[in-house]
Amino acid sequence: MENIIETVDLTKRYSKAVALDSVSIHVRQGEIYGLIGKNGAGKSTLFKTMMGLAPYSSGEIKLFGSKSNKEIEHARQRMGFMMGAHFFPYLSARENLEYFRKLKGIADKAEVDRVLKLVEMDKVKKKFKSFSLGMKQRVSIANALMGYPDIVVLDEPINGLDPQGIADFRRIVQKLNKENKMTFLISSHILGELELMATRFGFIHDGKLIEEIDRETIRNKTEEKVIVKTNDIEKATYVLEQKFPNIEYQVNGDKELVISKMVEKTDEIASLLVSKELKLFKLVAQEISIQEYYLEMITKGGTDHV
Template identity: 45%
Template sequence: MDIIIQTYQLKKTFKKEVVIKPLDFSLRKGEICALIGKNGAGKSTIFKMLSGQLFPTAGDIQLFGKSGKETAQAKKRMGFMIEAPEFFPDFTAAQNLEYFRIQRGIAEKERIYEVLQIVDLAKQKKKRFRDYSMGMKQRLGIALCLLSSPDCLVLDEPINGLDAEGIMEIRKLLLKLNEEKQISILVSSHILTELQLLATRFVFIKNGVIVDDLSKKTLDDKSKKQIRLKVDDAAKAARLLEQAYPDIQYKILPNHIITIQNYVEESGEINRLLIDSGVLVMEFRIEALNLEEYFLGLVEGVEK
Protein backbone atom coordinates (compact mmCIF):
# COMPACT_ATOMS: atom_id res chain seq x y z
CA MET A 1 0.00 0.00 0.00
CA ASP A 2 1.27 3.48 -0.85
CA ILE A 3 2.60 5.41 2.12
CA ILE A 4 1.75 9.12 1.94
CA ILE A 5 3.22 10.40 5.21
CA GLN A 6 6.04 8.66 7.04
CA THR A 7 7.88 10.00 10.08
CA TYR A 8 11.03 8.41 11.48
CA GLN A 9 11.91 9.16 15.11
CA LEU A 10 10.39 12.63 14.71
CA LYS A 11 11.15 14.76 17.76
CA LYS A 12 10.38 18.33 18.80
CA THR A 13 11.82 20.18 21.77
CA PHE A 14 10.89 23.70 22.85
CA LYS A 15 13.68 25.09 25.04
CA LYS A 16 14.21 22.09 27.34
CA GLU A 17 10.74 20.62 27.12
CA VAL A 18 10.34 17.58 24.85
CA VAL A 19 6.91 18.10 23.27
CA ILE A 20 7.08 15.24 20.75
CA LYS A 21 9.12 12.21 21.79
CA PRO A 22 10.74 10.21 18.94
CA LEU A 23 7.71 9.35 16.83
CA ASP A 24 7.24 6.80 14.06
CA PHE A 25 4.00 7.29 12.18
CA SER A 26 2.70 6.50 8.72
CA LEU A 27 -0.45 7.41 6.79
CA ARG A 28 -1.45 5.04 4.02
CA LYS A 29 -3.24 5.96 0.81
CA GLY A 30 -7.02 6.02 1.18
CA GLU A 31 -7.10 6.22 4.97
CA ILE A 32 -9.02 8.65 7.11
CA CYS A 33 -6.79 8.64 10.15
CA ALA A 34 -7.87 10.41 13.34
CA LEU A 35 -5.16 11.78 15.60
CA ILE A 36 -6.75 11.96 19.03
CA GLY A 37 -5.42 13.65 22.12
CA LYS A 38 -6.26 16.19 24.75
CA ASN A 39 -5.31 19.81 24.14
CA GLY A 40 -1.56 20.03 24.64
CA ALA A 41 -0.90 16.40 23.71
CA GLY A 42 1.18 17.45 20.68
CA LYS A 43 -1.31 17.13 17.79
CA SER A 44 -0.80 20.64 16.39
CA THR A 45 2.98 20.40 16.80
CA ILE A 46 3.04 17.25 14.64
CA PHE A 47 0.84 18.92 12.01
CA LYS A 48 3.01 22.04 11.96
CA MET A 49 6.12 19.90 11.39
CA LEU A 50 4.38 18.09 8.53
CA SER A 51 3.41 21.39 6.91
CA GLY A 52 6.83 22.97 7.41
CA GLN A 53 5.66 25.65 9.86
CA LEU A 54 7.94 24.11 12.49
CA PHE A 55 11.28 22.36 12.01
CA PRO A 56 11.78 19.03 13.80
CA THR A 57 14.50 18.95 16.46
CA ALA A 58 15.45 15.49 15.20
CA GLY A 59 14.13 12.75 12.92
CA ASP A 60 12.86 12.72 9.37
CA ILE A 61 9.60 13.28 7.49
CA GLN A 62 8.83 11.67 4.14
CA LEU A 63 5.89 12.79 2.01
CA PHE A 64 4.98 10.49 -0.89
CA GLY A 65 8.36 8.82 -0.40
CA LYS A 66 10.30 12.10 -0.74
CA SER A 67 12.42 13.61 2.03
CA GLY A 68 14.79 16.53 2.55
CA LYS A 69 14.72 19.14 -0.21
CA GLU A 70 12.35 17.03 -2.31
CA THR A 71 9.53 17.41 0.22
CA ALA A 72 8.83 20.93 -1.09
CA GLN A 73 7.63 19.39 -4.36
CA ALA A 74 5.70 16.65 -2.54
CA LYS A 75 3.96 19.26 -0.37
CA LYS A 76 2.17 20.52 -3.48
CA ARG A 77 0.16 17.29 -3.34
CA MET A 78 -0.92 18.06 0.23
CA GLY A 79 -3.59 20.41 1.57
CA PHE A 80 -3.04 21.74 5.08
CA MET A 81 -5.50 23.45 7.41
CA ILE A 82 -3.58 23.89 10.65
CA GLU A 83 -5.00 27.17 11.89
CA ALA A 84 -8.08 28.98 10.64
CA PRO A 85 -7.02 30.60 7.34
CA GLU A 86 -7.01 34.41 7.23
CA PHE A 87 -9.69 35.37 4.73
CA PHE A 88 -10.64 38.92 3.74
CA PRO A 89 -13.88 39.77 5.56
CA ASP A 90 -15.26 42.01 2.76
CA PHE A 91 -14.56 39.48 -0.02
CA THR A 92 -16.92 36.79 -1.24
CA ALA A 93 -15.76 33.15 -1.27
CA ALA A 94 -14.78 33.39 -4.96
CA GLN A 95 -12.84 36.64 -4.42
CA ASN A 96 -10.96 35.15 -1.46
CA LEU A 97 -10.04 32.01 -3.40
CA GLU A 98 -9.00 34.07 -6.45
CA TYR A 99 -6.52 35.97 -4.24
CA PHE A 100 -5.00 32.69 -2.98
CA ARG A 101 -5.05 31.12 -6.47
CA ILE A 102 -2.89 33.94 -7.83
CA GLN A 103 -0.67 33.95 -4.73
CA ARG A 104 -0.06 30.21 -5.05
CA GLY A 105 0.41 30.21 -8.81
CA ILE A 106 -2.48 27.86 -9.61
CA ALA A 107 -3.18 28.24 -13.32
CA GLU A 108 -6.76 27.05 -13.73
CA LYS A 109 -9.21 29.80 -12.78
CA GLU A 110 -12.18 27.43 -13.09
CA ARG A 111 -10.74 25.42 -10.18
CA ILE A 112 -12.29 28.04 -7.86
CA TYR A 113 -15.80 27.15 -8.99
CA GLU A 114 -15.04 23.44 -8.82
CA VAL A 115 -13.96 23.62 -5.18
CA LEU A 116 -16.84 25.89 -4.19
CA GLN A 117 -19.15 23.29 -5.74
CA ILE A 118 -17.46 20.50 -3.78
CA VAL A 119 -17.84 22.29 -0.42
CA ASP A 120 -21.37 23.44 -1.24
CA LEU A 121 -20.65 27.18 -1.25
CA ALA A 122 -21.19 27.78 -4.99
CA LYS A 123 -24.66 29.26 -4.45
CA GLN A 124 -23.36 31.86 -1.95
CA LYS A 125 -22.12 34.13 -4.72
CA LYS A 126 -22.71 37.53 -3.09
CA LYS A 127 -22.35 36.73 0.59
CA ARG A 128 -19.25 38.27 2.13
CA PHE A 129 -16.98 36.21 4.34
CA ARG A 130 -17.79 38.27 7.44
CA ASP A 131 -21.45 37.17 7.17
CA TYR A 132 -20.57 33.46 7.03
CA SER A 133 -21.55 31.03 9.75
CA MET A 134 -18.72 29.19 11.50
CA GLY A 135 -19.50 26.06 9.45
CA MET A 136 -19.32 28.00 6.16
CA LYS A 137 -15.98 29.49 7.21
CA GLN A 138 -14.60 26.00 7.88
CA ARG A 139 -15.91 24.76 4.52
CA LEU A 140 -14.21 27.68 2.77
CA GLY A 141 -11.02 26.73 4.62
CA ILE A 142 -11.31 23.22 3.19
CA ALA A 143 -12.04 24.70 -0.28
CA LEU A 144 -8.74 26.58 0.01
CA CYS A 145 -6.98 23.29 0.85
CA LEU A 146 -8.53 21.73 -2.26
CA LEU A 147 -7.46 24.50 -4.68
CA SER A 148 -4.26 22.70 -5.66
CA SER A 149 -6.11 19.35 -6.19
CA PRO A 150 -4.25 17.59 -3.35
CA ASP A 151 -4.04 13.82 -2.80
CA CYS A 152 -3.96 14.25 0.98
CA LEU A 153 -5.56 16.64 3.48
CA VAL A 154 -4.13 17.40 6.92
CA LEU A 155 -6.78 19.11 9.03
CA ASP A 156 -6.22 20.28 12.60
CA GLU A 157 -9.51 20.44 14.56
CA PRO A 158 -11.74 21.23 11.54
CA ILE A 159 -14.93 20.80 13.61
CA ASN A 160 -13.84 22.88 16.59
CA GLY A 161 -16.50 25.42 17.59
CA LEU A 162 -19.12 24.14 15.15
CA ASP A 163 -22.73 23.37 16.03
CA ALA A 164 -24.22 19.92 15.38
CA GLU A 165 -25.31 20.83 11.85
CA GLY A 166 -21.91 22.31 10.97
CA ILE A 167 -20.16 19.19 12.29
CA MET A 168 -22.38 16.93 10.19
CA GLU A 169 -21.71 19.01 7.05
CA ILE A 170 -17.93 18.77 7.52
CA ARG A 171 -18.17 15.03 8.19
CA LYS A 172 -20.22 14.44 5.02
CA LEU A 173 -17.80 16.59 3.03
CA LEU A 174 -14.72 14.69 4.26
CA LEU A 175 -16.34 11.31 3.59
CA LYS A 176 -17.26 12.47 0.08
CA LEU A 177 -13.70 13.69 -0.62
CA ASN A 178 -12.31 10.37 0.59
CA GLU A 179 -14.76 8.17 -1.32
CA GLU A 180 -15.24 10.12 -4.55
CA LYS A 181 -11.86 11.83 -4.96
CA GLN A 182 -9.76 9.17 -3.17
CA ILE A 183 -8.21 11.86 -0.96
CA SER A 184 -6.41 10.49 2.10
CA ILE A 185 -7.11 12.46 5.27
CA LEU A 186 -5.25 13.01 8.53
CA VAL A 187 -7.55 14.80 10.94
CA SER A 188 -7.25 15.75 14.60
CA SER A 189 -9.97 16.53 17.09
CA HIS A 190 -10.98 15.99 20.66
CA ILE A 191 -14.65 15.51 19.71
CA LEU A 192 -14.26 11.77 19.66
CA THR A 193 -17.79 10.62 19.04
CA GLU A 194 -17.64 12.53 15.76
CA LEU A 195 -14.41 10.89 14.69
CA GLN A 196 -15.93 7.49 15.32
CA LEU A 197 -18.39 8.24 12.50
CA LEU A 198 -15.63 9.40 10.17
CA ALA A 199 -12.27 7.71 10.61
CA THR A 200 -11.01 4.31 9.49
CA ARG A 201 -8.07 4.40 11.88
CA PHE A 202 -7.51 5.93 15.32
CA VAL A 203 -4.14 7.04 16.68
CA PHE A 204 -4.15 8.12 20.32
CA ILE A 205 -1.47 10.54 21.49
CA LYS A 206 -0.54 11.51 25.03
CA ASN A 207 2.35 13.81 26.02
CA GLY A 208 3.89 13.54 22.56
CA VAL A 209 3.80 9.73 22.47
CA ILE A 210 1.51 7.45 20.45
CA VAL A 211 -0.16 5.29 23.08
CA ASP A 212 -2.40 3.29 20.75
CA ASP A 213 -3.02 2.84 17.02
CA LEU A 214 -6.22 1.01 16.13
CA SER A 215 -8.31 0.12 13.12
CA LYS A 216 -12.01 0.96 13.30
CA LYS A 217 -12.85 -2.71 13.84
CA THR A 218 -10.36 -3.12 16.70
CA LEU A 219 -11.61 0.06 18.28
CA ASP A 220 -15.22 -1.08 18.06
CA ASP A 221 -14.18 -4.35 19.71
CA LYS A 222 -12.27 -2.49 22.40
CA SER A 223 -15.11 -0.05 23.08
CA LYS A 224 -16.53 -2.90 25.07
CA LYS A 225 -20.02 -3.19 26.37
CA GLN A 226 -20.84 -2.59 30.01
CA ILE A 227 -23.82 -3.22 32.28
CA ARG A 228 -25.59 -0.16 33.61
CA LEU A 229 -28.10 -0.52 36.43
CA LYS A 230 -30.03 1.75 38.72
CA VAL A 231 -30.88 0.41 42.16
CA ASP A 232 -32.42 1.65 45.40
CA ASP A 233 -29.33 0.80 47.48
CA ALA A 234 -26.01 1.09 45.63
CA ALA A 235 -23.86 0.21 48.66
CA LYS A 236 -25.74 -3.04 49.31
CA ALA A 237 -25.66 -3.94 45.60
CA ALA A 238 -21.88 -3.33 45.50
CA ARG A 239 -21.33 -5.61 48.53
CA LEU A 240 -23.36 -8.40 46.92
CA LEU A 241 -21.49 -8.05 43.63
CA GLU A 242 -18.08 -8.18 45.34
CA GLN A 243 -19.05 -11.31 47.31
CA ALA A 244 -20.32 -13.11 44.21
CA TYR A 245 -17.58 -11.91 41.82
CA PRO A 246 -14.34 -11.07 43.70
CA ASP A 247 -12.66 -9.57 40.60
CA ILE A 248 -15.64 -7.52 39.42
CA GLN A 249 -14.84 -4.10 37.92
CA TYR A 250 -17.54 -1.57 38.67
CA LYS A 251 -18.12 2.11 39.33
CA ILE A 252 -20.78 3.72 41.48
CA LEU A 253 -22.15 6.87 39.84
CA PRO A 254 -24.53 9.47 41.29
CA ASN A 255 -28.26 8.64 41.64
CA HIS A 256 -27.60 5.00 42.66
CA ILE A 257 -26.34 4.05 39.19
CA ILE A 258 -23.73 1.30 38.94
CA THR A 259 -21.75 0.42 35.82
CA ILE A 260 -20.05 -2.97 35.57
CA GLN A 261 -17.20 -3.33 33.09
CA ASN A 262 -16.72 -7.12 33.13
CA TYR A 263 -19.06 -10.13 33.50
CA VAL A 264 -21.31 -8.59 30.82
CA GLU A 265 -22.20 -12.11 29.66
CA GLU A 266 -23.41 -12.90 33.22
CA SER A 267 -25.94 -10.06 33.14
CA GLY A 268 -28.94 -12.31 33.74
CA GLU A 269 -27.34 -13.92 36.81
CA ILE A 270 -26.31 -10.50 38.17
CA ASN A 271 -29.85 -9.20 37.81
CA ARG A 272 -31.27 -12.28 39.55
CA LEU A 273 -28.70 -12.09 42.38
CA LEU A 274 -29.67 -8.50 43.19
CA ILE A 275 -33.43 -9.09 43.02
CA ASP A 276 -33.24 -12.30 45.08
CA SER A 277 -31.23 -10.43 47.72
CA GLY A 278 -33.88 -7.72 48.06
CA VAL A 279 -32.29 -4.97 45.99
CA LEU A 280 -34.83 -3.05 43.91
CA VAL A 281 -33.49 -2.85 40.33
CA MET A 282 -35.17 0.06 38.53
CA GLU A 283 -33.09 0.03 35.39
CA PHE A 284 -30.87 -2.67 33.89
CA ARG A 285 -29.31 -2.46 30.46
CA ILE A 286 -26.19 -3.30 28.50
CA GLU A 287 -24.59 -0.36 26.73
CA ALA A 288 -21.57 0.05 24.52
CA LEU A 289 -18.79 2.29 25.81
CA ASN A 290 -18.15 5.03 23.35
CA LEU A 291 -14.81 6.14 22.02
CA GLU A 292 -14.79 9.05 24.46
CA GLU A 293 -14.73 6.74 27.47
CA TYR A 294 -12.20 4.41 25.89
CA PHE A 295 -9.97 7.36 25.07
CA LEU A 296 -10.21 8.90 28.53
CA GLY A 297 -9.31 5.53 30.01
CA LEU A 298 -6.31 5.38 27.69
CA VAL A 299 -4.88 8.86 28.07
CA GLU A 300 -5.48 8.97 31.80
CA GLY A 301 -3.98 5.52 32.23
CA VAL A 302 -7.13 3.99 33.66
CA GLU A 303 -7.78 0.43 32.56
CA LYS A 304 -11.23 -0.15 31.20
Protein backbone atom coordinates in the same frame (compact mmCIF):
# COMPACT_ATOMS: atom_id res chain seq x y z
CA MET B 1 -1.25 -0.75 3.23
CA GLU B 2 1.26 1.90 2.13
CA ASN B 3 2.27 4.72 4.48
CA ILE B 4 1.91 8.03 2.65
CA ILE B 5 2.87 10.14 5.69
CA GLU B 6 5.54 8.94 8.08
CA THR B 7 7.68 10.66 10.66
CA VAL B 8 10.63 9.03 12.36
CA ASP B 9 11.51 10.22 15.88
CA LEU B 10 10.40 13.73 14.97
CA THR B 11 11.41 16.19 17.70
CA LYS B 12 10.73 19.91 18.03
CA ARG B 13 12.26 22.00 20.80
CA TYR B 14 11.49 25.58 21.81
CA SER B 15 14.37 26.66 24.04
CA LYS B 16 13.98 24.34 27.04
CA ALA B 17 10.46 23.17 26.14
CA VAL B 18 9.92 20.05 24.02
CA ALA B 19 6.82 20.39 21.80
CA LEU B 20 7.36 17.08 19.98
CA ASP B 21 9.25 14.25 21.62
CA SER B 22 10.45 11.57 19.17
CA VAL B 23 7.09 11.28 17.38
CA SER B 24 6.80 8.46 14.83
CA ILE B 25 3.47 8.66 13.04
CA HIS B 26 2.23 6.48 10.18
CA VAL B 27 -0.71 7.54 8.01
CA ARG B 28 -1.75 4.88 5.53
CA GLN B 29 -3.27 5.46 2.13
CA GLY B 30 -7.07 5.46 2.07
CA GLU B 31 -7.72 5.86 5.77
CA ILE B 32 -9.27 8.56 7.92
CA TYR B 33 -6.65 9.05 10.61
CA GLY B 34 -7.79 10.85 13.75
CA LEU B 35 -5.03 12.54 15.76
CA ILE B 36 -6.42 12.88 19.28
CA GLY B 37 -5.03 15.05 22.03
CA LYS B 38 -5.97 17.90 24.30
CA ASN B 39 -5.09 21.51 23.46
CA GLY B 40 -1.33 21.94 23.69
CA ALA B 41 -0.58 18.25 23.20
CA GLY B 42 1.49 18.89 20.06
CA LYS B 43 -1.05 18.33 17.27
CA SER B 44 -0.61 21.69 15.53
CA THR B 45 3.16 21.62 15.93
CA LEU B 46 3.28 18.20 14.27
CA PHE B 47 1.20 19.48 11.36
CA LYS B 48 3.32 22.61 10.95
CA THR B 49 6.55 20.63 10.73
CA MET B 50 4.93 18.12 8.41
CA MET B 51 3.77 20.83 6.02
CA GLY B 52 7.05 22.76 6.12
CA LEU B 53 5.61 25.70 8.07
CA ALA B 54 8.00 25.23 10.99
CA PRO B 55 11.49 23.67 11.27
CA TYR B 56 12.05 20.63 13.43
CA SER B 57 15.01 19.92 15.70
CA SER B 58 15.69 16.31 14.76
CA GLY B 59 14.13 13.25 13.17
CA GLU B 60 12.83 12.61 9.69
CA ILE B 61 9.70 13.25 7.60
CA LYS B 62 8.63 11.04 4.70
CA LEU B 63 5.77 12.00 2.34
CA PHE B 64 4.64 9.47 -0.27
CA GLY B 65 7.95 7.71 0.29
CA SER B 66 10.00 10.85 -0.42
CA LYS B 67 12.73 11.83 2.04
CA SER B 68 14.90 14.48 0.39
CA ASN B 69 13.92 18.13 0.84
CA LYS B 70 13.29 18.58 -2.88
CA GLU B 71 11.12 15.47 -3.12
CA ILE B 72 9.16 16.43 -0.01
CA GLU B 73 8.45 19.92 -1.35
CA HIS B 74 7.08 18.33 -4.51
CA ALA B 75 5.05 15.82 -2.48
CA ARG B 76 3.41 18.62 -0.49
CA GLN B 77 1.74 19.77 -3.71
CA ARG B 78 -0.36 16.60 -3.50
CA MET B 79 -1.70 17.60 -0.10
CA GLY B 80 -4.55 19.83 1.00
CA PHE B 81 -4.05 21.61 4.29
CA MET B 82 -6.14 23.53 6.78
CA MET B 83 -4.70 25.27 9.80
CA GLY B 84 -6.68 28.29 10.94
CA ALA B 85 -8.66 30.67 8.76
CA HIS B 86 -6.11 32.90 7.04
CA PHE B 87 -8.02 34.76 4.34
CA PHE B 88 -8.44 38.32 3.07
CA PRO B 89 -11.11 39.96 5.26
CA TYR B 90 -12.33 42.31 2.50
CA LEU B 91 -12.98 39.51 -0.03
CA SER B 92 -15.91 37.09 -0.26
CA ALA B 93 -15.48 33.33 0.16
CA ARG B 94 -15.51 32.88 -3.60
CA GLU B 95 -12.98 35.67 -4.19
CA ASN B 96 -10.67 34.26 -1.52
CA LEU B 97 -10.79 30.77 -2.98
CA GLU B 98 -10.30 32.13 -6.49
CA TYR B 99 -7.06 33.70 -5.25
CA PHE B 100 -5.90 30.40 -3.74
CA ARG B 101 -6.96 28.44 -6.84
CA LYS B 102 -4.56 30.53 -8.91
CA LEU B 103 -1.86 30.34 -6.24
CA LYS B 104 -2.10 26.54 -6.27
CA GLY B 105 -1.96 26.42 -10.06
CA ILE B 106 -5.38 24.78 -10.44
CA ALA B 107 -6.55 25.46 -14.01
CA ASP B 108 -10.19 24.38 -13.63
CA LYS B 109 -12.21 27.51 -12.78
CA ALA B 110 -15.19 25.36 -11.77
CA GLU B 111 -13.18 23.99 -8.84
CA VAL B 112 -14.03 26.94 -6.59
CA ASP B 113 -17.75 26.43 -7.11
CA ARG B 114 -17.40 22.68 -6.50
CA VAL B 115 -15.77 23.02 -3.09
CA LEU B 116 -18.03 25.89 -2.01
CA LYS B 117 -21.04 23.70 -2.74
CA LEU B 118 -19.48 20.88 -0.71
CA VAL B 119 -19.40 23.10 2.39
CA GLU B 120 -22.67 24.89 1.51
CA MET B 121 -21.07 28.32 1.12
CA ASP B 122 -21.69 28.78 -2.62
CA LYS B 123 -24.57 31.23 -2.13
CA VAL B 124 -22.88 33.44 0.47
CA LYS B 125 -22.00 36.88 -0.95
CA LYS B 126 -20.83 38.89 2.08
CA LYS B 127 -17.22 39.57 2.98
CA PHE B 128 -15.06 37.19 4.99
CA LYS B 129 -14.65 39.69 7.86
CA SER B 130 -18.36 39.38 8.66
CA PHE B 131 -18.34 35.57 8.78
CA SER B 132 -19.04 33.61 11.94
CA LEU B 133 -16.34 31.23 13.18
CA GLY B 134 -18.25 28.31 11.70
CA MET B 135 -18.43 29.98 8.27
CA LYS B 136 -14.71 30.69 8.38
CA GLN B 137 -14.07 27.02 9.18
CA ARG B 138 -16.16 25.97 6.19
CA VAL B 139 -14.14 28.19 3.84
CA SER B 140 -10.91 26.78 5.28
CA ILE B 141 -12.12 23.24 4.69
CA ALA B 142 -13.16 24.13 1.12
CA ASN B 143 -9.69 25.55 0.44
CA ALA B 144 -8.06 22.34 1.68
CA LEU B 145 -10.25 20.26 -0.65
CA MET B 146 -9.46 22.22 -3.82
CA GLY B 147 -7.74 20.29 -6.56
CA TYR B 148 -8.63 16.79 -5.33
CA PRO B 149 -5.52 16.33 -3.17
CA ASP B 150 -4.39 12.78 -2.39
CA ILE B 151 -4.36 13.58 1.31
CA VAL B 152 -6.11 16.31 3.28
CA VAL B 153 -4.62 17.48 6.58
CA LEU B 154 -7.14 19.29 8.80
CA ASP B 155 -6.25 20.88 12.12
CA GLU B 156 -9.28 21.18 14.45
CA PRO B 157 -11.71 21.51 11.50
CA ILE B 158 -14.94 21.27 13.52
CA ASN B 159 -14.18 24.10 15.95
CA GLY B 160 -16.99 26.64 15.69
CA LEU B 161 -19.33 24.41 13.68
CA ASP B 162 -22.85 23.89 14.96
CA PRO B 163 -24.18 20.30 15.29
CA GLN B 164 -25.58 20.35 11.75
CA GLY B 165 -22.29 21.70 10.41
CA ILE B 166 -20.37 18.94 12.21
CA ALA B 167 -22.69 16.29 10.74
CA ASP B 168 -22.28 17.79 7.26
CA PHE B 169 -18.48 17.81 7.66
CA ARG B 170 -18.50 14.16 8.68
CA ARG B 171 -20.62 13.29 5.66
CA ILE B 172 -18.25 15.15 3.30
CA VAL B 173 -15.16 13.44 4.71
CA GLN B 174 -16.66 9.96 4.55
CA LYS B 175 -18.02 10.54 1.03
CA LEU B 176 -14.68 11.78 -0.35
CA ASN B 177 -12.83 8.99 1.44
CA LYS B 178 -15.10 6.33 -0.01
CA GLU B 179 -15.74 7.66 -3.51
CA ASN B 180 -12.46 9.45 -4.26
CA LYS B 181 -10.17 7.28 -2.12
CA MET B 182 -9.01 10.50 -0.44
CA THR B 183 -6.90 10.07 2.70
CA PHE B 184 -7.61 12.33 5.68
CA LEU B 185 -5.45 13.26 8.66
CA ILE B 186 -7.66 15.13 11.12
CA SER B 187 -6.76 16.47 14.53
CA SER B 188 -9.26 17.32 17.23
CA HIS B 189 -9.72 17.51 20.97
CA ILE B 190 -13.43 16.71 20.41
CA LEU B 191 -13.03 12.96 20.68
CA GLY B 192 -16.66 12.01 20.24
CA GLU B 193 -16.82 13.38 16.73
CA LEU B 194 -13.60 11.76 15.51
CA GLU B 195 -14.90 8.51 16.96
CA LEU B 196 -17.76 8.62 14.45
CA MET B 197 -15.61 9.06 11.35
CA ALA B 198 -12.00 7.92 11.85
CA THR B 199 -10.84 4.45 10.87
CA ARG B 200 -7.56 4.74 12.78
CA PHE B 201 -6.35 6.81 15.71
CA GLY B 202 -3.16 8.31 17.06
CA PHE B 203 -3.11 9.44 20.69
CA ILE B 204 -0.74 12.31 21.46
CA HIS B 205 -0.08 13.66 24.94
CA ASP B 206 2.51 16.19 26.11
CA GLY B 207 4.33 15.97 22.78
CA LYS B 208 4.56 12.17 22.76
CA LEU B 209 2.67 9.80 20.51
CA ILE B 210 1.36 7.25 22.99
CA GLU B 211 -0.22 4.82 20.56
CA GLU B 212 -1.52 4.31 17.02
CA ILE B 213 -4.41 1.91 16.75
CA ASP B 214 -7.16 0.83 14.33
CA ARG B 215 -10.80 1.22 15.36
CA GLU B 216 -11.34 -2.54 15.19
CA THR B 217 -8.30 -3.22 17.34
CA ILE B 218 -9.68 -0.94 20.05
CA ARG B 219 -12.87 -2.95 19.99
CA ASN B 220 -10.92 -6.19 20.29
CA LYS B 221 -8.78 -4.88 23.15
CA THR B 222 -11.62 -3.47 25.20
CA GLU B 223 -14.70 -4.97 26.72
CA GLU B 224 -18.29 -3.96 26.60
CA LYS B 225 -20.06 -3.27 29.84
CA VAL B 226 -23.57 -3.44 31.22
CA ILE B 227 -24.81 -0.34 33.03
CA VAL B 228 -27.65 -0.80 35.53
CA LYS B 229 -29.55 1.80 37.54
CA THR B 230 -32.11 0.58 40.07
CA ASN B 231 -34.07 1.87 43.05
CA ASP B 232 -31.86 -0.12 45.46
CA ILE B 233 -28.21 -0.45 44.41
CA GLU B 234 -27.19 -2.40 47.55
CA LYS B 235 -29.87 -5.03 47.04
CA ALA B 236 -29.01 -5.26 43.34
CA THR B 237 -25.34 -5.94 44.04
CA TYR B 238 -26.23 -8.58 46.64
CA VAL B 239 -28.62 -10.35 44.25
CA LEU B 240 -26.09 -10.33 41.43
CA GLU B 241 -23.24 -11.56 43.63
CA GLN B 242 -25.39 -14.48 44.78
CA LYS B 243 -26.24 -15.44 41.20
CA PHE B 244 -22.84 -14.68 39.66
CA PRO B 245 -20.07 -15.26 42.25
CA ASN B 246 -17.32 -14.09 39.87
CA ILE B 247 -19.07 -10.90 38.79
CA GLU B 248 -16.83 -7.85 38.28
CA TYR B 249 -18.45 -4.46 38.81
CA GLN B 250 -18.09 -0.97 40.18
CA VAL B 251 -20.50 1.77 41.17
CA ASN B 252 -19.99 5.04 39.28
CA GLY B 253 -20.69 8.60 40.40
CA ASP B 254 -24.27 8.42 39.18
CA LYS B 255 -24.98 5.47 41.50
CA GLU B 256 -25.07 3.13 38.53
CA LEU B 257 -23.77 -0.41 38.57
CA VAL B 258 -21.14 -0.89 35.82
CA ILE B 259 -20.66 -4.60 35.14
CA SER B 260 -17.74 -5.96 33.11
CA LYS B 261 -17.56 -9.06 30.87
CA MET B 262 -21.27 -9.92 31.00
CA VAL B 263 -22.84 -8.26 27.97
CA GLU B 264 -24.10 -11.63 26.75
CA LYS B 265 -26.03 -11.99 30.02
CA THR B 266 -27.83 -8.63 29.78
CA ASP B 267 -31.29 -10.21 29.44
CA GLU B 268 -30.59 -12.61 32.30
CA ILE B 269 -29.49 -9.75 34.54
CA ALA B 270 -32.68 -7.83 33.75
CA SER B 271 -34.92 -10.81 34.45
CA LEU B 272 -33.13 -11.58 37.71
CA LEU B 273 -33.41 -8.05 39.08
CA VAL B 274 -37.05 -7.72 38.10
CA SER B 275 -37.83 -11.09 39.72
CA LYS B 276 -36.40 -9.73 42.96
CA GLU B 277 -38.83 -6.80 42.78
CA LEU B 278 -36.19 -4.24 41.89
CA LYS B 279 -37.17 -1.35 39.63
CA LEU B 280 -34.95 -0.88 36.58
CA PHE B 281 -34.47 2.74 35.62
CA LYS B 282 -31.66 1.94 33.20
CA LEU B 283 -30.10 -1.18 31.74
CA VAL B 284 -27.87 -0.84 28.68
CA ALA B 285 -24.99 -2.69 27.08
CA GLN B 286 -22.33 -0.13 26.21
CA GLU B 287 -19.08 -0.28 24.25
CA ILE B 288 -16.13 1.66 25.61
CA SER B 289 -15.78 5.02 23.87
CA ILE B 290 -12.64 6.35 22.21
CA GLN B 291 -12.60 9.06 24.86
CA GLU B 292 -12.55 6.51 27.67
CA TYR B 293 -9.81 4.57 25.91
CA TYR B 294 -7.75 7.73 25.40
CA LEU B 295 -8.12 8.81 29.03
CA GLU B 296 -7.07 5.35 30.16
CA MET B 297 -4.05 5.52 27.87
CA ILE B 298 -2.77 8.86 29.15
CA THR B 299 -3.49 7.88 32.75
CA LYS B 300 -1.64 4.57 32.57
CA GLY B 301 1.13 5.79 30.31
CA GLY B 302 0.89 3.78 27.10
CA THR B 303 0.20 0.47 25.43
CA ASP B 304 2.13 -1.67 27.88
CA HIS B 305 -0.44 -0.87 30.51
CA VAL B 306 -3.68 -1.37 28.63
